[in-house]
Amino acid sequence: MSDSIHRFIFDDYNIRGEWVDLQQSVSRLIEGHDYPVPVAKLLQQMSAVAVLLATTLKFEGKMSVQLQTPGALRLATLQINHQLGFRGVARIDEMQGKVGSDFKSLTEGGQLLITIEPKTGRRYQGIVPLEGNSLAECIEQYFSRSEQLQTKIWLFQSPQKICGLLIQALPDMTQQDNFEHLTYLANTLSDEEALSLDKDVILHRLFHQEKVKLLASSEVSFYCGCSEKKILDSLVLMPREELQEILKEKGSIQVKCEFCLSQYRFDELALKQHQQPRGSDSQH
Numbered sequence: 001m002s003d004s005i006h007r008f009i010f011d012d013y014n015i016r017g018e019w020v021d022l023q024q025s026v027s028r029l030i031e032g033h034d035y036p037v038p039v040a041k042l043l044q045q046m047s048a049v050a051v052l053l054a055t056t057l058k059f060e061g062k063m064s065v066q067l068q069t070p071g072a073l074r075l076a077t078l079q080i081n082h083q084l085g086f087r088g089v090a091r092i093d094e095m096q097g098k099v100g101s102d103f104k105s106l107t108e109g110g111q112l113l114i115t116i117e118p119k120t121g122r123r124y125q126g127i128v129p130l131e132g133n134s135l136a137e138c139i140e141q142y143f144s145r146s147e148q149l150q151t152k153i154w155l156f157q158s159p160q161k162i163c164g165l166l167i168q169a170l171p172d173m174t175q176q177d178n179f180e181h182l183t184y185l186a187n188t189l190s191d192e193e194a195l196s197l198d199k200d201v202i203l204h205r206l207f208h209q210e211k212v213k214l215l216a217s218s219e220v221s222f223y224c225g226c227s228e229k230k231i232l233d234s235l236v237l238m239p240r241e242e243l244q245e246i247l248k249e250k251g252s253i254q255v256k257c258e259f260c261l262s263q264y265r266f267d268e269l270a271l272k273q274h275q276q277p278r279g280s281d282s283q284h
């Protein structure tokens with residue numbers, strides 16, 4: 001089955017849930033980048049978390065989850081749209097030594113930001129405190145603090161795949177016991193089960209004594225969105241002399257998209273046509 005997220009609800013308890021299952025998209029995300037293993041793992045976790053967040057915090061537009069640190073992992077960013085297409089990249093500064101091996105050391109001294117840019121309306125930015133021992137824990141704390149919603153997140157990961165489970169109290173949940181009961185049940189899910197079984201089997205195995213109702217499912221995919229036009233738009237912002245120099249030396253300007261690693265090549269004519277002020281451009 002393709003990469004997807006499934007929503008469900010425990011009607012009697014006013015508690016909701018999500019199950020996300022990503023394989024092709026997270027492989028595409030790290031393919032060809034040569035990331036150190038801990039960085040690849042973190043990017044995969046950020047993908048699963050971004051899909052869970054995008055499904056929870058409904059918006060029309062774009063959202064990003066971005067980590068910046070003063071250490072060797074300078075930046076890890078994950079961008080997702082409301083159709084659940086995502087891309088991401090990490091930048092590593094080898095002058096700063098080796099990247100950390102676990103979440104704590106990877107993110108030390110850093111800042112984790114969630115930014116939502118809706119198509120209409122105001123941009124939202126929230127800071128996720130890096131106090132937990134894992135990304136999942138930090139996001140749980142973020143929900144409890146900023147959204148006042150009690151949340152538990154479990155991530156299950158192999159080099160090829162990541163799955164995630166979210167359980168969240170709705171504002172009208174009355175019995176704390178129910179939340180703890182579902183948490184207790186979810187805690188029994190092993191990595192092996194999560195990564196090998198179908199979501200229906202998993203939900204049945206965990207919650208067969210509860211009334212769990214499946215809601216909508218959505219597909220998730222890797223989506224970069226880079227294009228010749230967007231790259232040209234950014235190229236023409238560079239000083240003309242600099243572009244001329246590269247053209248003189250190499251005959252063309254080559255640009256690689258840092259997210260999907262697509263290669264673009266532009267010659268002088270393509271740049272000139274793009275540099276023409278809007279309005280006088282009759283080519284379109």
Ligand SMILES: [Zn+2]
Nearest residue numbers: 224226257260
């Ligand atoms: Zn791209």
